[in-house]
Amino acid sequence: MGFILAVASSRATRAPQLRIVLLAGCMLCSAVARAQRYNENAVTAASDAFGTVVGSQTIGLYTPWNARGFSPTQAENIRIEGLYFDQQTSTSDSYLFSGTDMRVGIAAQAYAFPSPSGIADLTLRTPGDTALTSVVLIRGPLDASSAEIDTQFPLVEHTLSVGLILAAVRGSDYNFSLRSSHRALSLLLRFTPTTGTQVLPFVGYLHNSESAELPYVYADGVHSLPMFDLQRLPTQSWTNFPWNQLTAGVIARVALGDFWNLRAGIFHSKDEDYRNFNDLFLGLMPNGIADHVMDVAPGRIASSYSGDLRVTHFARHGNHSRELTFALRGRSVDRSFGGDSVTDLGPVSIYQSVSLPVPPLIFSASSLDHVRQTGVGITDIERWKDLASLSLGALVTDYTRTLTTPGTAASSQHTSVLLPTISFTVNPSRTVTVYGSYTRGLEDSLFAPTSAVNRGEPPPATPTWQVDGGARFLFQPSLQLLVGGFKVHKTYFGLDTADRYTSIGDITSQGIESSATWKPGARGLTVVGGAVWLWPEVDRQVPQLGASGSVPVGPVPGTINANVDYAPGIVLGWGASLQWTWLSARVETSDDRYKLPPVGTLNVGVRYMFRVLTRPCSVRLDVGDVTNAAALTLSTVYLAVPQLRRTYTLTLAADL
Helix, strand or coil: CCCCCCCCCCCCCCHHHHHHHHHHHHHHHCCCCCCCCCCCCHHHHCCCCCCEEECCEEECCCECCEECCECCCCCCCEEECCEEECCCCCCCCCCCEEEEEEECHHHHCCCCCCCCCCEEEEEECCCCCCCEEEEEEEECCCCCEEEEEEEEEEEECCCEEEEEEEEEEEEEECCCEEEEEEEEEEEEEEEEEECCEEEEEEEEEEEEEEEEECCEEECCCCCCCCCCCHHHCCCCCCCEEEEEEEEEEEEEEEECCCCEEEEEEEEEEEEEECCEEEEEEECCCCCCEEEEEEEEECCEEEEEEEEEEEEEEEEEECCEEEEEEEEEEEEEEEEEECCCEEEEEEEEECCCCCCCCCCCCCCCCCEEEEEEEEEEEEEEEEEECCCEEEEEEEEEEEEEEEEECCCCCCEEEEEEEEEEEEEEEEEEECCEEEEEEEEEEEECCCCCCCCCCCCCCCCCCEEEEEEEEEEEEEEECCEEEEEEEEEEEEEEEEECCCCCEEEEEEEEEEEEEEEEEECCCCCCEEEEEEEEEEEEEEEECCCCCCCCCCCCCCCCCEEEEEEEEECCCCCCCEEEEEEEEEECCEECCCCCCCEECCEEEEEEEEEEEEEECCEEEEEEEEEECCCCCCCEEECCCCEEEECCCCEEEEEEEEEC
């Protein structure tokens, strides 16, 4: 569902502040002619089924948090407009970025400096030369309401444009709390002093306040889990979590003559958390009983500066072209963690609500994680039109991590590693493209979960590698099929027998992925579908409780995602969409004995586009999980998350 002034999401807003946001938007609209957010559509925008985000709509097999069984976000494989970016915030700012493209498989071929766990490439809401404004109101899912204004207008014609986004959300954050209040402000400038020069400064700020925090439910890896509803778990009214999030930077593109150009980006990411109540249900048993632990984290800050400088030389001789890129990148990260006040509240039943008093809070000194990383690289991409392409690259990475823990001497880790990459495409015919690649990387991993004794501790970056290959078939201009195979190897982190989050061994994930897109155009029909089959395997060198199996908990062996969008011209204004996702059975215990059952989820939507006083508008109703299917998913650290049951979301968008 597309939106700009939103009345339903998972964050919140109070009525007086919502009126202020709307008033500010109306003031901006006086200078605005039209906008282009009312018809956002991730299905029609997708070029394949591997993952596309447009506004608030997400489709595809992969997301920034899950690709080929791993997380590009946790691996620090986020890019902004293709440039290296270290993200310290928990999520990407959807009010600052208009969408995300997943760079895996053939989409990563001839992509300078790819990464083994895939790349999530963010696109800024860059303002253009035309005055535009959109307003969207959304109600749902559950009791969430949101409002967003997205506006842009030129200050100096063809030279300077500004974009401003204001948003406010109110209601339950169905993943984290029963009550939530959310505010967002984003500002972007586009400065084009000359034909070959463009500068894009931007800043996005989010403020969120949550209360009545939903518990985090962890399996013990030995027993099977009972089904439960996250919204019905017993909560404590006094638990809360306020936080601020800042993403800022500037991107410059400069043409250096006819054959050279420069692209550079400097970014700042900051996550500022206040006192956070983590309500933990540990070791949930089949009868619904768990150990109730209240983990209260003190205020902490995670901050990073990162940058990417690229100079590229272009050359063309007949059907052959060359793209030679020299790159310099780096990041500096400072993050505090630890010092939590932890209270064991005894056993708890997930089916009974009990009000407890606030436990006494005893905090200790926090620890500090300090990372410095630089990289110098070169990539040579050779292309022979309609015949083949070859990309060779190397990145020399220097990584230093210093961990300062109270009462002990600071520990430091330093590594310098060469990260090569090679990829190719071959066109045996005009309708077939064969591809392959090999990539090495140095990637981060998930922080220690709240269920660990070293909660919040970030593990060091570790070497990874990936090999993949496949083919793309164009049966006709509107019908495309992609089929590929891959193998990814990483260090496996988990809880040892002392509940310490540490390196356990190695994990290898190999699989087959496919995508089909059919866009017959004038018929108003778009079909995007795909499937991925994984065979992950863990080689443990450190024992884990009850871990006698070789299949890791977390990755889903089989996923099918199908999307259909239909807007027939004979029924003017009307359109409909359908999304079906199927997950195979997946292990829920570390001995591979118990499995969660397979589940299929159907989402449907209907929309109507119309005009009011020449202004384009749209109204859309989306029904999530139409069949009200119940399901659980498990993360790699045994965090159990139930699927959201049937929901309704109404979206109204207008271009003013």
